[in-house]
Amino acid sequence: MAKRWTNDLTHADVTPEGAFLNRRQIMAGLAGIGMAGLAAPARANTDLEPTDWDVITQYNNFYEFGTGKDDPAANAHTLTTSPWTIKIDGMVDKPGDYALDDIMSKMTIEERIYRFRCVEAWSMVVPWNGFELKDLLDMAGVKPEAKYVAMETLFRPEEMPGQNVPFIEWPYVEGLRLDEAMNPLTIMASGIYGKDIPNQNGAPLRLVVPWKYGYKSIKSVVRITLTDKEPPTSWNKAIPNEYKFYSNVNPEVDHPRWSQETERPIGGGIFAKRKPTLMFNGYEKEVASLYEGMDLRKYF
Ligand code: MTE
Numbered sequence: 001m002a003k004r005w006t007n008d009l010t011h012a013d014v015t016p017e018g019a020f021l022n023r024r025q026i027m028a029g030l031a032g033i034g035m036a037g038l039a040a041p042a043r044a045n046t047d048l049e050p051t052d053w054d055v056i057t058q059y060n061n062f063y064e065f066g067t068g069k070d071d072p073a074a075n076a077h078t079l080t081t082s083p084w085t086i087k088i089d090g091m092v093d094k095p096g097d098y099a100l101d102d103i104m105s106k107m108t109i110e111e112r113i114y115r116f117r118c119v120e121a122w123s124m125v126v127p128w129n130g131f132e133l134k135d136l137l138d139m140a141g142v143k144p145e146a147k148y149v150a151m152e153t154l155f156r157p158e159e160m161p162g163q164n165v166p167f168i169e170w171p172y173v174e175g176l177r178l179d180e181a182m183n184p185l186t187i188m189a190s191g192i193y194g195k196d197i198p199n200q201n202g203a204p205l206r207l208v209v210p211w212k213y214g215y216k217s218i219k220s221v222v223r224i225t226l227t228d229k230e231p232p233t234s235w236n237k238a239i240p241n242e243y244k245f246y247s248n249v250n251p252e253v254d255h256p257r258w259s260q261e262t263e264r265p266i267g268g269g270i271f272a273k274r275k276p277t278l279m280f281n282g283y284e285k286e287v288a289s290l291y292e293g294m295d296l297r298k299y300f
Pocket of ligand 1: 016056059060062063064110118119153175201202213214215216217218219220
């Protein structure tokens with residue numbers, strides 16, 4: 001599988017030129033600093049310092065395994081992630097049950113170091129490994145009438161103890177507008193720090209949409225449906241006035257119960273300073289055009 005290093009996409013590096021520039025700069029950097037620089041090529045040329053592995057994998061939201069932040073790390077080992085099949089159906093040319101191994105053999109895995117901003121006003125920086133959702137959708141062949149992509153998490157209460165409790169309606173469901181799903185920033189992640197993604201982070205494959213609040217990034221996906229109707233989403237169904245479909249990170253639109261102006265980086269210790277939250281989580285240049293003319297206070 002090919003591997004292309006990319007960095008924080010506040011720069012132009014969603015484009016091939018940008019990726020090329022990064023590689024060149026990395027090579028130039030290595031030439032200058034010698035072998036000692038080899039340990040950190042993926043981090044070169046980004047202002048983002050990835051959060052520690054232990055933090056990313058032990059402070060989680062995955063309600064199928066409990067409601068506490070440390071419940072998923074404690075409980076998710078019960079999940080069987082192999083074999084894994086993803087049903088792709090709805091408005092596609094080639095609907096079917098796709099074996100994950102087959103999918104992975106056809107996709108280009110890249111590293112993407114992204115900001116991750118939860119609606120609860122905490123944040124991390126995660127070095128994901130994954131592929132662009134667009135490549136998977138292209139493989140299935142999206143029909144012209146499709147306007148949205150719906151996704152569903154596995155429903156297997158015998159392995160996901162939280163699903164025995166009606167905390168929210170199971171299975172967890174999420175969705176994107178088709179142009180959001182096709183955006184080059186939108187990935188399906190299968191790894192973190194170059195290792196297989198741990199169960200508690202959504203193994204074996206989860207969505208990552210870095211400009212939206214974390215709850216859009218649905219874990220352990222088993223079904224992807226192309227549709228012409230805005231699909232239902234779990235948190236909107238649970239608390240409709242607080243969580244709407246778009247869920248774009250926006251420091252100017254407060255949650256009904258708290259401000260979204262700042263965020264608490266996890267892993268910096270309890271005295272870590274809060275940081276200002278960025279419009280579209282720092283990916284404004286790449287995604288603002290998707291929402292041109294939309295009232296983001298209404299469509300939040
Ligand atoms: N996906 C499923 N299936 N179940 C969940 O409870 N939680 C969401 C999202 N995806 C969730 C989910 C929320 S609220 C957040 S903030 C992120 O996953 C957390 O991802 P992380 O634990 O990898 O940081």
